[in-house]
Amino acid sequence: MPQWNDLFLALPVSENVLDALLFISFGLHLLFVLLMLGTAMLGLALFLHALLHNNTAQQPWNSHLVHSHLGLKSLAVVLGVAPLLVMQVRYSYAFFTTTGLFSYSWLAIIPLLILAFLLIDAFGHKLTGNALLAFVCGMLGVGALMTVPAVFTGALALMERPQLWPVFAAAGFGPQAPPALHWLLRYLHVLGAALVLGAAFHLFFSTKDQPRKALMLRRWLWWSLLAQLVLGLGLLLTVRTSWNGPVLTSLAVGVLATLGVLLVLRRTGRRTAPPALLALLPVVFAAMLTGRQLLQDAALAPMHDTAVAAREARAAALAPFSQKALENFALKLRTVYDNGDTIYDGACAPCHGLDGRGQGPE
Numbered sequence: 238m239p240q241w242n243d244l245f246l247a248l249p250v251s252e253n254v255l256d257a258l259l260f261i262s263f264g265l266h267l268l269f270v271l272l273m274l275g276t277a278m279l280g281l282a283l284f285l286h287a288l289l290h291n292n293t294a295q296q297p298w299n300s301h302l303v304h305s306h307l308g309l310k311s312l313a314v315v316l317g318v319a320p321l322l323v324m325q326v327r328y329s330y331a332f333f334t335t336t337g338l339f340s341y342s343w344l345a346i347i348p349l350l351i352l353a354f355l356l357i358d359a360f361g362h363k364l365t366g367n368a369l370l371a372f373v374c375g376m377l378g379v380g381a382l383m384t385v386p387a388v389f390t391g392a393l394a395l396m397e398r399p400q401l402w403p404v405f406a407a408a409g410f411g412p413q414a415p416p417a418l419h420w421l422l423r424y425l426h427v428l429g430a431a432l433v434l435g436a437a438f439h440l441f442f443s444t445k446d447q448p449r450k451a452l453m454l455r456r457w458l459w460w461s462l463l464a465q466l467v468l469g470l471g472l473l474l475t476v477r478t479s480w481n482g483p484v485l486t487s488l489a490v491g492v493l494a495t496l497g498v499l500l501v502l503r504r505t506g507r508r509t510a511p512p513a514l515l516a517l518l519p520v521v522f523a524a525m526l527t528g529r530q531l532l533q534d535a536a537l538a539p540m541h542d543t544a545v546a547a548r549e550a551r552a553a554a555l556a557p558f559s560q561k562a563l564e565n566f567a568l569k570l571r572t573v574y575d576n577g578d579t580i581y582d583g584a585c586a587p588c589h590g591l592d593g594r595g596q597g598p599e
């Protein structure tokens with residue numbers, strides 16, 4: 238028997254395969270999104286810091302850092318297509334309802350991304366030359382880029398709360414739909430994760446022969462990890478209703494690995510990139526991603542179950558008629574409409590009646 242999505246359309250492959258595809262493709266997408274976003278935010282912060290302290294000697298390295306944005310961005314965007322497509326097939330009803338409700342903000346992602354990518358490119362190019370132009374491009378570009386996760390987290394927060402769809406449809410954005418505190422913490426948690434991964438990435442790949450940079454990136458990593466612990470705890474409290482064993486277990490693994498990273502940062506030489514992080518950070522990422530997915534599944538499952546139950550009830554109610562309907566259909570297929578009697582019986586008699594007195598069954 239085929240499996241169905243929540244719009245009663247047969248799924249091309251089983252739900253489990255789609256879930257696995259979604260998890261893997263979204264994980265890859267998110268990884269590069271966070272690296273890209275983190276790189277952009279760090280690049281802007283370091284540029285502003287050097288600008289304020291009139292420290293032009295720092296800007297070439299900052300420019301080098303911002304230039305890695307291009308490759309990360311390309312991968313983030315390309316890898317975003319797969320989860321978007323899988324989501325549409327797996328959760329058609331919830332996904333299309335929410336993107337429809339979010340319509341303007343959802344479409345705003347297109348100009349926002351175009352603006353962000355062009356301006357951040359310009360920011361990277363002007364960084365060492367024209368400080369004023371770099372400032373304008375950097376602020377606007379990174380600002381536009383940081384708006385995109387706000388839209389995505391808002392749309393997903395609404396998608397996971399079907400009871401709020403009518404509220405949102407009637408009143409639009411408000412503290413109720415999507416719930417403001419959850420949305421804010423979820424958004425900040427994404428920004429924090431971007432800083433964590435961005436700082437870790439550049440600690441490993443951009444600090445060759447740059448011990449002072451390594452020290453500074455370790456500080457960014459340290460503080461953004463601490464911020465993530467606080468924000469994550471707050472975020473977890475906003476989704477109390479979806480707590481279950483697997484969710485809490487995977488998040489606990491993530492927290493433990495995070496504490497491990499903090500410990501390693503404490504214990505290792507201050508100017509190096511500790512190799513242990515290459516094992517611990519992927520654990521943090523995978524555990525948090527699993528926790529996130531389990532929370533989303535828990536939120537979407539009741540709606541999906543209701544849809545499947547409704548479909549099954551309807552299929553059961555129609556079952557007694559299906560044999561007769563199939564026979565009638567087969568008969569229709571065999572009928573040759575090449576004479577008046579047949580045409581009249583098939584096309585006119587339902588209204589006009591077999592004797593033409595207007596007493597047909599219709």
Ligand code: HEC
Nearest residue numbers: 579580581582583584585586587588589590593595597599
């Ligand atoms: C959906 C129902 C329906 C079907 C199917 C239908 N008819 Fe009719 N037909 C009507 C109705 C209702 C009238 C009367 C319209 C009026 O008086 O304004 C009518 C009027 C007519 C009239 C005019 C009769 C008169 O005395 O003025 C003719 C002729 C006619 N239909 C022929 C046909 C033929 C031939 C077919 C099949 C090819 C056909 N109809 C299929 C509903 C139907």
